[in-house]
Amino acid sequence: MSDLLERLRGRGWRMTAQRRVVAEVLDGDHVHLTADEVHARAVERLPEISRATVYNTLGEMVTLGEVMEVATDGRAKRYDPNAHRPHQHLVCGRCGAIRDVHPAGNPLADLPDTERFGFTISDVEVTYRGICPNCATTA
Amino acid sequence: MSDLLERLRGRGWRMTAQRRVVAEVLDGDHVHLTADEVHARAVERLPEISRATVYNTLGEMVTLGEVMEVATDGRAKRYDPNAHRPHQHLVCGRCGAIRDVHPAGNPLADLPDTERFGFTISDVEVTYRGICPNCATTA
DNA sequence: ATCCTACGATAGACATTGTCTAAGTCAAGT
């Protein structure tokens, strides 16, 4: 259990019941929920929480740099609470399962100057795609 | 100018005015249009073409493996006609400009077995993010 | 050359995901 909530408190973030519930729901490892999934789970604990608040709160956590936004499938964005530990993602093309992975090496170093077109590069995002063991057997 | 249209013909794809126009509009290098952008340009040449046909046609070209789908921003998917030449993307975080890039090395080799969780990996997608020279000066 | 027929195209309703607004509510400092 990482301590997303503690990190947010430590930054002087104004705390409300809604924000606390969103942070609690999102916390953990290999967690990659969509905004609507976060909302569904938040509603179980705080029935009157609104969709807009969940979207706002997630957006703020991303702006604060405490949560990563991941777009692995061109559908809904997913939210990853492990923003402080750099990692990449491994996605199952059949069931959509996502695992956090830590590749060796630095992909940034692999891009020669001649291929940078004058850009100032700040970040690299790597998505590995394949089939998970569970889907492979249930072919 | 790559020859998307020729490749599609060569595969025995049933040709219609609509499909030809979509293929023509999408052809070229560093082309990464959204479905609606493709539709807008197609309408200039064939005013009665419908949105649904553009979506269908793009989807079929992706299934045929002649066009790549790229989701760089969590908004609309973009379509890249250079599916036959493996490459990655470099995206400007301010204006959204996209360049095709060819990194050295093979990112797949960078993922140790212990980080594969039993997945059979078939593909790696790398997105470099930064600021393009144009946006850097117009700061 | 014309006809058939299955496949493709169409309009528009619908679905999903995300954003915005105006008004009400509340956390935290005084």
Added chain:
DNA sequence: ACTTGACTTAGACAATGTCTATCGTAGGAT
């Protein structure tokens, strides 16, 4: 305990994508 500005809410709206029923047509058959 007040006050205030930030937070939350419901619901309208917007953007993107999918589906269905119907119509049209490419390309083979005659």
